[in-house]
Amino acid sequence: MLQRILRTGGKLLAALALTLFVGNLIASRTCNCPTVFDPLLGRVPKPGARFYWKVEGNGDGIWTSNGVRRTSLPEHGSEGCLLVMGDSYTEALHVTDDEHFAHLLEKRLRENNIQVPVLPVARSGFSVADYVSNASLYRKLFSPGWVIIQVGDDDFCNDAWTIGKPAGYAHFRRADDAGKLEIVNLPPQNTGLCGLANDRFPWLLPIILFMQDRENLVLAWVKDRKQPWFHAENAEESNRRTPGIQVANYPVDQEMKMLAEAYDKRVILLYLPQFDPLQPGRETENETLLRKAAQAQGIHFVSLREKFPELAAAGQAPYGFVNTRFNAGHWNRYGHQAAADLLFDEYQRISHAVH
Amino acid sequence: MLFTSPRYIIFLAVTLVVLALIPGRTPKKRALAVASCFFYAAWDWRYLGLLLAISVIDYWAASRIAASEIRRVKQRWLLVSIVSNLGILGYFKYCNFFLENFNVASSRFGFSVATINILLPAGISFYTFKTMSYTVDVFRGRLQPCRSWLDYATFITFFPELIAGPIVRGSVFLPQMDRVIGPTAERLAAGSSMFLQGLVKKLFIADRMALVSDTVFATPGIFDTATVWCGVAAYTIQIYCDFSGYSDMAIGTARMIGYDLPENFKMPYLSTNITEFWRRWHMTLSAWLRDYLYIPLGGNRHGVLMTYRNLFLTMLLGGLWHGANWNFVLWGGLHGCALTWHKVWVKRASPHIALPALLGWIFTMLFVMVTWVPFRAKSFRDTMSILKSMAGFAPGRYNWISVWLFYTIILCVIAHFVGWLIERRQHQNTASVWTGWLCGLLGAGIEDATISGPYLVLRRVTVAGAFVVAMTLLMLYLFAPLMMNPFIYFQF
Numbered sequence: 001m002l003q004r005i006l007r008t009g010g011k012l013l014a015a016l017a018l019t020l021f022v023g024n025l026i027a028s029r030t031c032n033c034p035t036v037f038d039p040l041l042g043r044v045p046k047p048g049a050r051f052y053w054k055v056e057g058n059g060d061g062i063w064t065s066n067g068v069r070r071t072s073l074p075e076h077g078s079e080g081c082l083l084v085m086g087d088s089y090t091e092a093l094h095v096t097d098d099e100h101f102a103h104l105l106e107k108r109l110r111e112n113n114i115q116v117p118v119l120p121v122a123r124s125g126f127s128v129a130d131y132v133s134n135a136s137l138y139r140k141l142f143s144p145g146w147v148i149i150q151v152g153d154d155d156f157c158n159d160a161w162t163i164g165k166p167a168g169y170a171h172f173r174r175a176d177d178a179g180k181l182e183i184v185n186l187p188p189q190n191t192g193l194c195g196l197a198n199d200r201f202p203w204l205l206p207i208i209l210f211m212q213d214r215e216n217l218v219l220a221w222v223k224d225r226k227q228p229w230f231h232a233e234n235a236e237e238s239n240r241r242t243p244g245i246q247v248a249n250y251p252v253d254q255e256m257k258m259l260a261e262a263y264d265k266r267v268i269l270l271y272l273p274q275f276d277p278l279q280p281g282r283e284t285e286n287e288t289l290l291r292k293a294a295q296a297q298g299i300h301f302v303s304l305r306e307k308f309p310e311l312a313a314a315g316q317a318p319y320g321f322v323n324t325r326f327n328a329g330h331w332n333r334y335g336h337q338a339a340a341d342l343l344f345d346e347y348q349r350i351s352h353a354v355h
Numbered sequence: 356m357l358f359t360s361p362r363y364i365i366f367l368a369v370t371l372v373v374l375a376l377i378p379g380r381t382p383k384k385r386a387l388a389v390a391s392c393f394f395y396a397a398w399d400w401r402y403l404g405l406l407l408a409i410s411v412i413d414y415w416a417a418s419r420i421a422a423s424e425i426r427r428v429k430q431r432w433l434l435v436s437i438v439s440n441l442g443i444l445g446y447f448k449y450c451n452f453f454l455e456n457f458n459v460a461s462s463r464f465g466f467s468v469a470t471i472n473i474l475l476p477a478g479i480s481f482y483t484f485k486t487m488s489y490t491v492d493v494f495r496g497r498l499q500p501c502r503s504w505l506d507y508a509t510f511i512t513f514f515p516e517l518i519a520g521p522i523v524r525g526s527v528f529l530p531q532m533d534r535v536i537g538p539t540a541e542r543l544a545a546g547s548s549m550f551l552q553g554l555v556k557k558l559f560i561a562d563r564m565a566l567v568s569d570t571v572f573a574t575p576g577i578f579d580t581a582t583v584w585c586g587v588a589a590y591t592i593q594i595y596c597d598f599s600g601y602s603d604m605a606i607g608t609a610r611m612i613g614y615d616l617p618e619n620f621k622m623p624y625l626s627t628n629i630t631e632f633w634r635r636w637h638m639t640l641s642a643w644l645r646d647y648l649y650i651p652l653g654g655n656r657h658g659v660l661m662t663y664r665n666l667f668l669t670m671l672l673g674g675l676w677h678g679a680n681w682n683f684v685l686w687g688g689l690h691g692c693a694l695t696w697h698k699v700w701v702k703r704a705s706p707h708i709a710l711p712a713l714l715g716w717i718f719t720m721l722f723v724m725v726t727w728v729p730f731r732a733k734s735f736r737d738t739m740s741i742l743k744s745m746a747g748f749a750p751g752r753y754n755w756i757s758v759w760l761f762y763t764i765i766l767c768v769i770a771h772f773v774g775w776l777i778e779r780r781q782h783q784n785t786a787s788v789w790t791g792w793l794c795g796l797l798g799a800g801i802e803d804a805t806i807s808g809p810y811l812v813l814r815r816v817t818v819a820g821a822f823v824v825a826m827t828l829l830m831l832y833l834f835a836p837l838m839m840n841p842f843i844y845f846q847f
Binding site: 014016023027210313316322323 | 751819820833
């Protein structure tokens with residue numbers, strides 16, 4: 001009897017080990033983005049390690065130090081560079097390095113004899129509060145000539161005002177009854193499952209990270225709840241995170257002012273609106289409000305919507321991938337290409353104006 | 356309480372533990388009836404009374420039919436059963452449909468009738484058909500009436516097949532009531548294997564394909580021809596895996612409890628003609644329509660033309676059974692035409708022209724795919740828009756072809772190959788080298804002794820078998836959309 005139990009247990013253990021091995025092998029090529037802890041920046045992608053992201057889109061690529069997504073830092077230093085900040089849309093695990101708009105922009109500039117390095121330093125979950133809060137650090141690290149900040153409606157609204165954010169993130173709050181804003185910054189800490197997995201179980205990292213990525217979805221399933229809105233598979237009507245958000249309900253003017261002051265007004269905002277396949281050129285109220293607020297502070301405002309009619313005519317949506325939903329979730333290579341074209345035109349306009 | 360939800364898994368586990376702990380055959384059955392009522396009440400407790408009322412009416416009518424020797428009295432009680440079942444079905448399912456159509460017709464005369472706010476009771480189409488077949492079978496003398504109402508209520512409320520079938524007849528289920536139910540090691544192993552197969556079909560394939568088909572059917576006018584074809588192909592796979600996955604889970608759950616439910620799907624997409632398709636698709640409904648509609652209409656007993664008429668009418672009503680919508684009537688009508696056409700072909704042309712099986716399969720699949728369009732589309736207008744796009748007329752501009760569709764097709768081809776091996780083994784009654792090798796490796800056996808059809812079930816622990824199960828669960832965790840999508844047939 002005991003022998004039988006031992007034999008069965010042995011078989012089950014062998015099957016489990018084999019499952020973990022094969023699962024890890026699959027995860028290493030589908031959802032694998034190793035990170036390291038940086039005391040200043042928090043958890044950043046591991047320099048030199050190739051990441052694979054095939055669960056939404058078909059991305060892979062390499063980061064260098066300080067969370068810059070490119071194979072190496074510019075030979076002549078980063079001074080005067082175009083620093084690209086943003087959230088998961090600019091982190092863009094969903095596309096390859098060659099498809100990333102920062103890479104495309106630098107290539108286009110180079111082709112036009114403009115030798116300006118473009119350094120993407122986006123971090124998933126960042127909002128306007130984080131861009132303001134980290135301004136001095138990033139300016140000190142990279143000495144950028146101009147800063148491109150990719151934003152959506154929620155970056156000025158709920159994302160920038162969420163109190164319960166994890167360490168390494170910032171949020172706004174009202175400092176007094178007069179409504180003056182201040183930033184609450186939570187310094188980075190090396191905690192959580194991600195840190196534990198990276199440091200303790202590097203040999204099992206991909207499967208742990210993949211399972212962690214699915215955590216919200218599975219928890220929602222366990223509790224019979226609707227899926228989290230940010231999951232691409234759940235993005236039904238809106239491709240841009242929280243649907244129905246009202247920018248007018250937030251002190252966007254003050255946020256924009258803080259942003260302009262943090263970067264000495266050398267900011268280009270890249271705005272990502274929703275894409276309506278039937279009315280691609282229609283501007284929303286939120287976009288109008290943000291554009292006016294930005295212009296009032298001397299911030300350059302570029303909306304991806306300007307390229308929407310062109311994309312629609314070509315039968316392309318800027319969001320969604322062949323392995324997720326049409327026009328849902330993060331932006332694809334068409335969106336990145338459109339952004340690179342728009343930013344190139346804007347940079348040229350700025351350069352001509354300066355000269 | 357969806358079969359794919361954690362709540363159902365907990366409910367099932369508790370039910371099985373209770374059935375294992377309660378001693379005695381009758382108390383187990385009572386506990387099962389209580390669990391079934393709880394399951395139904397979890398959907399909507401207000402309609403539990405309706406379900407129990409139907410069971411009382413039909414139990415009473417059947418016992419009166421059996422008690423009487425006079426045919427006219429028997430007929431009267433049968434009429435009571437049929438009128439009450441169809442009346443309830445008609446009121447809840449078709450009342451607003453008729454009122455809306457009446458309003459459309461009468462609008463030119465300037466009057467209309469207000470529609471009624473009715474919530475469709477879950478599973479009403481299935482359990483009314485189930486109860487009607489019982490009284491008809493008793494009337495025809497093919498079935499002895501149930502001696503106890505509680506036994507009958509256990510049959511009617513049996514939760515695995517209550518909401519969306521298979522449509523189990525009394526003649527199939529009631530003889531099993533003498534069994535001592537409750538989980539055993541063998542039942543659990545077989546039932547959970549069947550359940551897992553259904554879970555994979557639903558979570559891994561159907562819900563994934565829903566992402567594709569829902570997008571295309573939501574805004575059909577914006578996509579190009581290739582995308583629309585892919586959307587229709589995705590729905591073709593989705594509806595099969597959704598419904599047959601549900602049936603697998605129902606059959607697996609019933610098996611864990613100790614009952615056998617009849618086979619509902621037999622790889623219908625391998626059919627080489629439309630008649631074969633209907634012998635393999637939703638088999639319990641096809642058989643029900645044949646025995647309780649087509650044959651009473653006259654079947655093939657009154658000449659060729661009447662046979663064709665009966666066939667067409669049966670399919671038309673079969674379409675309407677799916678839902679109070681002209682699209683379903685169109686779908687049923689098209690299948691009725693195809694079945695009639697196939698009968699004509701077999702009679703007139705097939706003795707002279709031999710159609711290769713591959714060509715037959717292509718024609719059948721194309722027809723089935725095209726007819727899924729009215730079945731799935733929200734309106735007649737959408738149906739026409741999609742059909743136009745498929746034909747290459749007025750297509751939209753957007754091209755979006757999901758890569759998951761191709762992965763799924765590969766998976767389906769592999770699964771159908773294994774299914775074909777099992778079916779071949781069953782027909783030839785010999786163990787082929789392939790199936791023997793597969794079963795030996797997985798520690799599995801082929802369950803084909805029961806009415807549930809052939810299933811690959813795990814019988815002993817092997818490394819390969821445990822690996823396949825663990826890997827399946829891991830892949831479900833990592834890749835299933837987990838969307839809490841209700842089963843398509845729940846709406847019927």
